[in-house]
Amino acid sequence: MKGIAEFALDLALNRGASYADVRVAYVKSQAISTKDMEVACVSEGDGFGLGIRVLVNGGWGFSVAGKLTRESVGKAVEAAIEAGAISAKCMDMPVQLVPEPAYNCRYISPHTIDPFTVSIDEKTGILIACAKLAKKARRVKLVEGEMQFSKEEKLFMSTAGSCIEQTVISSGFGFDAHAQKGNEEFQQRSFPNSGGQYELAGFEVIAKWNPFEHAERIGQEAAALVTAPICPQKNTAIILAGNQLALQIHESCGHACELDRLVGASEEANYAGASFLTPNRLKRYRYGSEIVNLVSDPNVPGSLGSMPFDDEGVQTKKVHLIENGIFSGYLTSRETAHKLGMEYSVGSMRAESCACMPLIRMGNVSLEPGDAGSLEDLIADTRDGILFDTVKCWSIDSMRLNFQFSTEIAWEIKKGKRTRIFKDPSYGGITHRFWKSCDAICGPEELIYWGVPNCGKGQPVQTIGTAHGCPPARFRNVGVGVAMSRR
Amino acid sequence: MKGGNNMLTRKQCKSVIDYAVKYGESTCASGVEIALSDDNQATARFANNGMTQHISPLSNACAAVRVIVNGRQGHILTEDLTKAGMRQSVDCAIAIARNLSDATTRAMPLVRPNKRTQALQRVKSFDRSATTIDATERGRVVKSIIEIAKKNKLTAAGVFSAGEDINAIGNSKGLYHCERGTEVECSITMTGGSSSGWAKSTHWQYDQVDPIKLAEIAVRKAKLSRNPITMRPGRYTVILEPSATLDLLCFLWGGLDFTGTGHIDGLSCFAGKIGIKVLGDNITISDNVYHPFQYGNTFDEEGLSRRKVVLVKNGIIQRPVMGRRSAKTMGGLPTGHCTEQPNVVDECPINLVVEGGDTSLEDMIASTERGILLTRAWYTNEVDANEKVITGMTRDGTFLVENGKLKRGLKNMRFNISLIEVLNNVVALGPAVLAAGEESAIGAVVPPMKIERFRFSSTTHF
Numbered sequence: 001m002k003g004i005a006e007f008a009l010d011l012a013l014n015r016g017a018s019y020a021d022v023r024v025a026y027v028k029s030q031a032i033s034t035k036d037m038e039v040a041c042v043s044e045g046d047g048f049g050l051g052i053r054v055l056v057n058g059g060w061g062f063s064v065a066g067k068l069t070r071e072s073v074g075k076a077v078e079a080a081i082e083a084g085a086i087s088a089k090c091m092d093m094p095v096q097l098v099p100e101p102a103y104n105c106r107y108i109s110p111h112t113i114d115p116f117t118v119s120i121d122e123k124t125g126i127l128i129a130c131a132k133l134a135k136k137a138r139r140v141k142l143v144e145g146e147m148q149f150s151k152e153e154k155l156f157m158s159t160a161g162s163c164i165e166q167t168v169i170s171s172g173f174g175f176d177a178h179a180q181k182g183n184e185e186f187q188q189r190s191f192p193n194s195g196g197q198y199e200l201a202g203f204e205v206i207a208k209w210n211p212f213e214h215a216e217r218i219g220q221e222a223a224a225l226v227t228a229p230i231c232p233q234k235n236t237a238i239i240l241a242g243n244q245l246a247l248q249i250h251e252s253c254g255h256a257c258e259l260d261r262l263v264g265a266s267e268e269a270n271y272a273g274a275s276f277l278t279p280n281r282l283k284r285y286r287y288g289s290e291i292v293n294l295v296s297d298p299n300v301p302g303s304l305g306s307m308p309f310d311d312e313g314v315q316t317k318k319v320h321l322i323e324n325g326i327f328s329g330y331l332t333s334r335e336t337a338h339k340l341g342m343e344y345s346v347g348s349m350r351a352e353s354c355a356c357m358p359l360i361r362m363g364n365v366s367l368e369p370g371d372a373g374s375l376e377d378l379i380a381d382t383r384d385g386i387l388f389d390t391v392k393c394w395s396i397d398s399m400r401l402n403f404q405f406s407t408e409i410a411w412e413i414k415k416g417k418r419t420r421i422f423k424d425p426s427y428g429g430i431t432h433r434f435w436k437s438c439d440a441i442c443g444p445e446e447l448i449y450w451g452v453p454n455c456g457k458g459q460p461v462q463t464i465g466t467a468h469g470c471p472p473a474r475f476r477n478v479g480v481g482v483a484m485s486r487r
Numbered sequence: 488m489k490g491g492n493n494m495l496t497r498k499q500c501k502s503v504i505d506y507a508v509k510y511g512e513s514t515c516a517s518g519v520e521i522a523l524s525d526d527n528q529a530t531a532r533f534a535n536n537g538m539t540q541h542i543s544p545l546s547n548a549c550a551a552v553r554v555i556v557n558g559r560q561g562h563i564l565t566e567d568l569t570k571a572g573m574r575q576s577v578d579c580a581i582a583i584a585r586n587l588s589d590a591t592t593r594a595m596p597l598v599r600p601n602k603r604t605q606a607l608q609r610v611k612s613f614d615r616s617a618t619t620i621d622a623t624e625r626g627r628v629v630k631s632i633i634e635i636a637k638k639n640k641l642t643a644a645g646v647f648s649a650g651e652d653i654n655a656i657g658n659s660k661g662l663y664h665c666e667r668g669t670e671v672e673c674s675i676t677m678t679g680g681s682s683s684g685w686a687k688s689t690h691w692q693y694d695q696v697d698p699i700k701l702a703e704i705a706v707r708k709a710k711l712s713r714n715p716i717t718m719r720p721g722r723y724t725v726i727l728e729p730s731a732t733l734d735l736l737c738f739l740w741g742g743l744d745f746t747g748t749g750h751i752d753g754l755s756c757f758a759g760k761i762g763i764k765v766l767g768d769n770i771t772i773s774d775n776v777y778h779p780f781q782y783g784n785t786f787d788e789e790g791l792s793r794r795k796v797v798l799v800k801n802g803i804i805q806r807p808v809m810g811r812r813s814a815k816t817m818g819g820l821p822t823g824h825c826t827e828q829p830n831v832v833d834e835c836p837i838n839l840v841v842e843g844g845d846t847s848l849e850d851m852i853a854s855t856e857r858g859i860l861l862t863r864a865w866y867t868n869e870v871d872a873n874e875k876v877i878t879g880m881t882r883d884g885t886f887l888v889e890n891g892k893l894k895r896g897l898k899n900m901r902f903n904i905s906l907i908e909v910l911n912n913v914v915a916l917g918p919a920v921l922a923a924g925e926e927s928a929i930g931a932v933v934p935p936m937k938i939e940r941f942r943f944s945s946t947t948h949f
Binding site: 029033035037038039040041042043044045046047048049059060061062063064065066072075076079080082083084086087089090091092093119120121124125128141142144178180183185186263264265266267268269270271273276355357392393394395396397398399401402404406424426428430459460482483484485 | 583
């Protein structure tokens with residue numbers, strides 16, 4: 001890999017690039033899905049390629065080689081140089097980058113069991129056993145299961161002298177139980193989260209989550225939802241379970257702090273949008289209550305968004321996005337950091353694959369634990385409220401202000417106890433008002449890094465995995481039941 | 488292995504497929520299917536009146552290898568199309584199939600060439616002029632858009648992309664198809680101090696995508712919506728431009744609702760309702776790649792020719808699109824909408840056509856005493872699959888209509904609305920056009936619509 005990457009960099013410099021970086025990757029993947037007690041699909045994949053990014057006269061160009069031959073890579077370099085030169089003619093100001101040291105290092109994400117050494121039978125057996133348990137509930141009509149594993153070996157080299165090798169293994173799984181009363185409406189419950197739970201780990205992640213212990217309960221909850229009352233429309237205290245709070249953080253903090261949304265009218269104005277967290281608000285704007293600390297830390301072992309180096313060779317750094325409730329930092333690239341007058345980038349550039357140009361993306365954006373104890377302690381401390389669990393539907397405006405979420409299930413809380421369940425629960429609000437209403441966060445014993453494998457951004461859309469560590473938390477006076485109102 | 492422009496040629500596709508099929512047959516697989524695809528879609532992204540990314544890929548070739556051994560199937564995706572690579576992929580797929588347990592869904596036998604695999608009608612999807620769009624042309628287009636923005640003291644952001652694709656499928660029963668296409672896309676947002684406007688077009692023909700016209704539309708919307716006011720949440724008469732129609736209705740055809748699998752599993756909102764009138768009299772929806780405004784591949788992922796399928800006729804739910812497995816369960820013949828196999832969902836509609844009417848957008852506005860016009864929707868998502876309730880925000884051109892005129896811009900609003908309710912409250916339809924949106928992965932032929940009692944549940948700050 002290194003030889004062909006060096007060839008690409010040398011050629012780029014010879015053709016007039018002032019800077020170039022190359023990513024060469026080999027990716028192996030496996031996807032398994034089951035439908036009730038049958039194996040529906042087993043698919044494996046391998047992919048490789050080289051992506052070259054160049055700066056020519058201050059303009060970005062990018063191209064991809066599908067084969068690692070000198071001929072194929074040479075053509076890609078020429079295409080990237082041509083694209084960069086054209087870019088430069090369509091810009092008033094050339095791109096400038098904050099400095100970054102050169103690195104020569106190697107990283108392998110922690111894992112115990114290489115998922116590709118485990119038999120397909122063992123994997124499908126787990127999903128089928130979960131389906132059997134979930135289907136014990138009378139109204140459960142269908143259980144779908146899924147496992148996905150990938151191993152990416154990636155080399156980053158740049159004309160600044162970096163040579164970074166990263167091997168990342170990710171594993172994930174999940175299952176959904178669909179219940180129906182006769183031919184009437186259906187409801188769904190999922191475990192560990194809708195869309196599954198994904199971690200930078202090996203096959204051991206499955207045993208860690210112990211799906212057999214939860215499958216029967218998930219089936220029962222799906223069945224119970226079919227006849228449950230709908231979530232009422234009112235203002236009340238809400239507790240968000242960690243799997244839902246993760247997405248709340250993702251949408252209302254992670255994306256809102258991506259600096260490319262704040263450069264001028266936003267570099268993502270046509271699709272992903274902008275953000276209300278403008279640079280003039282940095283270090284002074286009250287985003288949340290004093291107990292709210294939201295941190296980007298791309299170096300959490302096992303968490304899906306971890307990456308010691310980003311896709312432009314920057315060593316990633318921990319940064320407070322919100323500190324004691326005050327908006328405090330951004331996720332950056334070398335280019336946007338320069339535009340904001342920063343001395344360095346915190347390292348947030350990521351690409352879906354080496355065939356894509358990197359964008360500013362969150363890795364692990366997490367809520368620091370508080371002192372409210374366990375989830376059961378927090379429920380006991382809540383006189384009147386609703387507990388929301390497991391992501392179902394999400395939406396937020398293009399400035400990251402007006403949001404609305406639905407979860408698969410909710411429990412009414414009365415006098416400190418979970419009582420009846422509600423179907424179709426939803427809540428909504430305005431980001432800064434919502435986070436200011438946060439009055440309790442559970443302790444470190446409830447901290448889980450929830451993997452969100454399907455974050456989309458860019459044109460064409462790039463999908464990557466992110467993660468959010470968060471214990472459950474409580475928010476006061478929130479509008480609930482807003483989505484299904486007939487009014 | 489690649490042609491002069493680095494894309495796979497028809498001849499190369501045939502050669503790779505023939506080799507892999509022959510190799511598979513020689514290694515005891517009872518069925519081998521190879522699907523090849525390649526594209527070179529190049530993209531120029533711009534923002535803040537400058538080019539921000541310029542991506543010039545040369546090829547993106549990959550193969551899907553499916554083998555059937557004793558009724559079980561193994562599936563491999565690979566980017567290594569060399570002889571050694573294809574041999575290895577076939578061997579791996581056979582190993583997967585052999586190692587599958589008794590619990591595995593039995594594979595349908597591969598499709599044999601027959602009447603239903605023959606081309607029904609040619610669909611033009613390839614434009615040579617689109618293949619000539621190079622880096623210089625992309626730069627010229629982006630520059631012209633930026634000039635319009637600057638002239639109007641606005642900021643342009645967006646994307647201009649173009650490229651070609653090739654898809655081929657062949658199997659050990661003797662089936663073979665190969666189709667080429669092109670795609671040109673231009674999407675533009677113009678931003679001012681307090682407002683923005685957006686326009687987008689996607690087509691296989693370059694001369695059907697007019698970046699200057701799109702830029703001017705986006706400018707007009709941005710200027711017209713300056714200093715927007717807030718409307719109270721509530722129910723309003725709403726006029727949807729075609730892109731907004733697409734942004735909403737894509738939730739009907741993007742999931743399971745019009746699929747055989749959805750009907751069989753009971754997860755379609757129309758399950759058990761075939762033959763029943765669920766939507767308004769004026770709603771007719773088809774999947775029809777042969778519609779004059781549609782384009783794309785005329786064969787599905789197993790090689791069956793796509794059929795026109797009427798999904799809703801004057802509000803009455805019709806039979807869904809079906810793959811071979813669904814057709815076996817539901818009765819009837821497969822419709823040529825099979826997904827790549829193996830898959831938990833057997834089929835999906837892809838060339839949607841919603842029949843239009845003869846009320847122009849201008850007439851809809853002129854006949855509206857008080858209402859809201861939507862250019863596009865943003866971050867739409869499904870709240871409830873049973874009643875097809877979706878939520879989302881308005882964006883980049885939301886206008887108050889008063890006394891038959893576009894009065895002024897409105898601050899954006901959140902909607903929560905059942906699509907079934909929407910399609911029972913359509914009071915006027917305009918001529919259907921090939922619409923492009925940002926919420927839907929595929930375009931569709933849809934009309935502008937005027938809808939009564941559209942529910943907005945909250946507002947936002949801008």
